[in-house]
């Protein structure tokens with residue numbers, strides 16, 4: 039029998055990206071205030087070790103939010119897990135301030151996340167994919183019971199089951215490809231970019247194309263233009279040109295913690311207005327700096343009469359045919375009804391992501407989960423799925439709640455506050471149910 043099977047956890051976290059890492063911190067910092075005893079938690083992550091969009095850790099990529107929107111500060115400004123605490127520990131706080139920049143590189147922020155994660159490795163199982171959640175057989179619907187979480191170990195494929203009173207699903211965004219296009223060793227989605235790029239002989243890449251007009255597309259286009267000085271780089275852009283991400287102060291308020299209430303308690307019209315006016319804070323938009331850099335490169339090539347960076351505007355991909363190592367891309371341009379096919383050696387689809395979708399994990403539990411008129415999951419303000427009274431356990435979402443909680447659902451902006459709200463909810467509901475604290479083996483060891 040494995041160690042987990044003997045235990046009942048207050049919380050099992052599914053996925054260990056920034057959201058559930060922030061939750062682990064919130065639970066730990068809450069423990070000091072929980073007179074009823076510590077909350078026991080275990081997290082399962084399918085990657086072999088911690089990683090935050092590693093395949094997009096491009097050398098010059100910067101964060102798209104202030105470093106102060108870290109894992110903890112907005113919830114607890116004196117947290118020992120803040121970005122400032124990390125800088126202090128690393129001996130870079132003074133130079134960071136001299137740098138006068140709100141936006142660290144993604145590489146530095148990744149180091150911060152790894153530093154924070156190192157304090158929680160006793161609670162995380164890596165190489166562990168959660169494949170299903172179900173109601174434990176001994177549960178009595180509507181009265182008592184708990185959840186069982188099924189986990190598959192990466193290398194061995196061995197399955198084990200963990201018991202939980204609550205689960206927090208935080209499995210992240212799902213890469214989106216145009217319908218009918220299959221990925222292979224030369225057709226990549228941006229989410230796998232660096233891994234695929236490192237596997238290919240780069241001197242074979244004489245012509246490459248990047249599809250999309252969002253931040254990922256612009257960053258990859260710039261990277262390939264730098265990394266392949268011998269290659270032609272085509273940017274296939276559905277708009278007439280890249281549009282800027284609005285991060286000016288008033289628009290940025292849509293990412294404030296208070297905006298979650300305005301969105302959640304607003305009317306359908308309120309929510310529609312958020313999207314109509316402010317989608318351009320995040321989707322299909324690019325940071326000002328990179329737009330100007332790409333334009334300057336293009337202009338310099340004109341001046342030198344040596345063009346290898348091409349922008350195919352108002353253009354989408356119709357289909358892709360493969361012949362050996364060559365790819366023939368059929369394009370659909372709104373400027374030219376007779377678009378020429380484009381032959382390339384590699385093709386990157388920076389075509390965005392679908393929202394987190396927990397249906398597959400929920401399986402039969404889905405019948406307890408209520409949906410709105412559009413068929414989307416209903417969620418409480420505390421991110422708990424609205425379920426029928428038969429389900430005596432909590433299923434919380436970190437992600438996948440854009441329709442109920444707004445634009446921050448898939449972002450870092452509100453991660454500290456959101457995790458705190460989920461931790462509060464779990465702790466208060468436990469107290470309300472009069473449940474005895476469950477002390478995990480880890481927690482027992484820690485409290486000695």
Ligand code: FDA
Nearest residue numbers: 053055056057083084094102167168209210448449450451
């Ligand atoms: P995230 O996707 O990070 O983590 C989910 C984890 O769950 C993954 O580690 C995955 O392996 C794991 N998992 C999935 N299924 C599983 C299963 N069945 N069992 C176990 N584990 C499972 N936002 C922002 O506010 N500022 C920014 O600067 C950026 N930058 C940025 C760069 C890039 C390249 C992308 C693609 C996105 C961003 N984002 C962003 C948005 C992004 O969603 C956000 O930064 C976080 O990744 C959200 O953290 P999560 O933990 O919710 O998801």
Ligand code: NAP
Nearest residue numbers: 100102216250251252253254276321322354355388389390
């Ligand atoms: P995105 O913003 O959703 O952009 C996807 C782009 O692909 C859009 O321009 C979309 O056009 C286009 N597209 C979709 N299907 C297409 C097709 N068939 N043909 C041509 N174009 C197509 O996705 P993203 O750029 O990956 O960004 C996702 C999230 O990650 C955002 O939150 C972003 O801020 C974040 N991110 C952050 C960083 C960073 O921190 N440095 C880096 C990368 C990404 P339409 O608009 O017409 O659909």
